[in-house]
Amino acid sequence: MDILSTLNKNGSGLNLRDLTASLVAAEIEPIRSSVNARLTATETSISALGQVRAGLDRLGSATAALKASPVLTAQTSGVGASVTFTEKAKLTEGTTELNVLSLATRQVLEFSGFAGKDAVVGGGTFTVDIGVWIDPANGTFFADPDKTAQSLTVPADATLSEIADALNALDGISARVLSKGDGTFSLGVASETGAGSAVRFSVSPDSAPSGLSIFDTTAGVSGVQIQPAGDALLEVDGIAILRSSNAVDDILPGARIDLTRVGLSTITIARDRETASTNMEFLVASLNETLTLLGGLTSRGGSNRSRGALAGDIAAQSLHEAIRSLVTSPLAGHGDAAIFLTDLGIATQRDGTFRFDRTVFDRTFDANPTRFDAVFEDTLQSKTDGIAISGTPGGDKDSGVFAFARPAGSLFATVDGSAAIGESLGDGTTRYVPLRGALAGTEIIAQDGLTNGSIQFGKSFLTLLQDLLDESLSGTGQIAARETMLNNKISEDTDALSALETRSTALEDRFMSRFTVMEVAISQLKSTGTYLTNLVDAWNNANQ
Numbered sequence: 001m002d003i004l005s006t007l008n009k010n011g012s013g014l015n016l017r018d019l020t021a022s023l024v025a026a027e028i029e030p031i032r033s034s035v036n037a038r039l040t041a042t043e044t045s046i047s048a049l050g051q052v053r054a055g056l057d058r059l060g061s062a063t064a065a066l067k068a069s070p071v072l073t074a075q076t077s078g079v080g081a082s083v084t085f086t087e088k089a090k091l092t093e094g095t096t097e098l099n100v101l102s103l104a105t106r107q108v109l110e111f112s113g114f115a116g117k118d119a120v121v122g123g124g125t126f127t128v129d130i131g132v133w134i135d136p137a138n139g140t141f142f143a144d145p146d147k148t149a150q151s152l153t154v155p156a157d158a159t160l161s162e163i164a165d166a167l168n169a170l171d172g173i174s175a176r177v178l179s180k181g182d183g184t185f186s187l188g189v190a191s192e193t194g195a196g197s198a199v200r201f202s203v204s205p206d207s208a209p210s211g212l213s214i215f216d217t218t219a220g221v222s223g224v225q226i227q228p229a230g231d232a233l234l235e236v237d238g239i240a241i242l243r244s245s246n247a248v249d250d251i252l253p254g255a256r257i258d259l260t261r262v263g264l265s266t267i268t269i270a271r272d273r274e275t276a277s278t279n280m281e282f283l284v285a286s287l288n289e290t291l292t293l294l295g296g297l298t299s300r301g302g303s304n305r306s307r308g309a310l311a312g313d314i315a316a317q318s319l320h321e322a323i324r325s326l327v328t329s330p331l332a333g334h335g336d337a338a339i340f341l342t343d344l345g346i347a348t349q350r351d352g353t354f355r356f357d358r359t360v361f362d363r364t365f366d367a368n369p370t371r372f373d374a375v376f377e378d379t380l381q382s383k384t385d386g387i388a389i390s391g392t393p394g395g396d397k398d399s400g401v402f403a404f405a406r407p408a409g410s411l412f413a414t415v416d417g418s419a420a421i422g423e424s425l426g427d428g429t430t431r432y433v434p435l436r437g438a439l440a441g442t443e444i445i446a447q448d449g450l451t452n453g454s455i456q457f458g459k460s461f462l463t464l465l466q467d468l469l470d471e472s473l474s475g476t477g478q479i480a481a482r483e484t485m486l487n488n489k490i491s492e493d494t495d496a497l498s499a500l501e502t503r504s505t506a507l508e509d510r511f512m513s514r515f516t517v518m519e520v521a522i523s524q525l526k527s528t529g530t531y532l533t534n535l536v537d538a539w540n541n542a543n544q
Helices: 016-067 160-168 211-215 273-298 314-328 358-367 369-376 461-473 478-543
Strands: 072-078 081-085 094-102 106-114 124-135 140-143 150-154 173-179 185-193 198-205 225-227 232-236 239-243 255-259 263-271 300-302 305-307 346-348 354-356 379-382 387-391 400-405 412-415 418-424 429-434 442-447 452-458
Touching: 016 273, 016 314, 016 461, 016 478, 072 081, 081 263, 106 198, 124 211, 140 198, 150 160, 160 173, 160 185, 185 198, 198 211, 263 369, 273 314, 273 346, 273 354, 273 358, 273 369, 314 346, 314 461, 314 478, 358 369, 369 461, 379 387, 387 452, 412 429, 412 442, 461 478
Parallel strands: none
Antiparallel strands: 072 263, 081 255, 094 232, 094 263, 106 185, 106 225, 124 140, 124 150, 124 198, 173 185, 232 239, 300 305, 346 354, 379 452, 387 442, 400 412, 400 452, 412 418, 418 429, 429 442
16 A cells, blocks of 8 residues: 555655554454354354255155055945054954944934923932843833943922933933924933943932923833934954944954944055055155255365365264164164164165165065064054053153053053053953053053063154154254354354454554654654754854
8 A cells, every 4th residue: 555645744744544544454354354254154054054954844744744655554445434543563464345234323312392491390310221122112121230320319490401411421321402493492312322322211200290200211212212222233254243333443453443334345454565665765765865965065075075064063964974874773663673774675875875775675575564664653562462552652762662560450550660540441451541651642451360561662764763853953952052053153253343343443543543643743853853954054054
């Protein structure tokens, strides 16, 4: 910079403002440049982490899509039934012909002719028996000896609605008051489904006559019965059977059949080869997309590769390795031996990505297609005869074998050391619900007399992958922690730039102040020098 000034003749002759700017820049600009470089790098890293988040979201969507495309399916043709899997470990492939001849029905009774919901009926006692009507017209009824008769005391001022509410509180029946639309009201009573679930009311009025007597059906129900209770009648591969409910869970092991209407259905349970193959190819492609993204972002450069925006970023590198490690690690809890994805057709390539090997896939599918369940479905199964388990574990433990234990004859049990509440089902079994622990959210049915056993739970590859993604994308995961740290750095560097501006102004003021003092001194010295020169010149002239 040309720091000589044509204007500053009386002082140093320097361009003080430009000189000041140069001195300030020499001290401030290297620091400013360094801070701006850090800001640019930090913003690039945050943007790259945004790409990672987007990539993980896409992989999560792929995982959800694969879970919605199961390999083991139940195909139902016809109109009579639908199938829901309850315990996949018990399912067997095959075809079942199901002919629904009649559906299970509830007994429906109507007691009519009431003036309103608040009509006072009268007091007395109801006795409610559950059983079978042999002759509804003549009062022949057999009460179920396993179901205790229930009593209901009705006060003299009880209304029709209050009677309905009291009946609703009893086991095995429901009741409600309905307007007929002609100014009268009816009390409708319905039993549970099944011929053995019909009801009989025995009424003892407080006084005679009493309106409560209208509900007495000991002489028969033909005058008030709208629909009789009945069992479902169906043929399973030509064999006729009766069931008390339209939800039948003892025909196909591990599945519940919901009878929907009279008609013929064919139920086929099978693992579809092409669905499994398509799913595996899609899984490999989705994994490779994510791994390629992470590999490029974390690349350190060299060998014709550019340096990635997240080179050296521990969070991104750890995630990259975690996904690769998950693919190559064994899947436990799906049988007696661990399952490896390499045996199912997923091969590792030199660049760290994967490829789908159809030859290996076909060989394994031909030998044992159930092994592919470990990729797509969690496995929950009992390892002990006499114990059945269903539901979805809500705990966060890894796959493993969990102990079931209870004292002989006790309703209290432990599952994996956590308490489970028991309820006797009255058929030689007890139902247990674990309150917490790895199997919370499941239901265990154990035969009475059995004191211990074991239950195996195996997380599928998709569940393990989703767990990894959820943890990585959570507010407390590595990515969030890294983003927080980078945002803090941006804040710090922004503050540093602001402080540099303040420092730059202060330096400029300080330099200008000092140069001003210097200029005054120089001007004074120049003035004194001029005076002395003129004085000497005057002396010399006087002596000539």
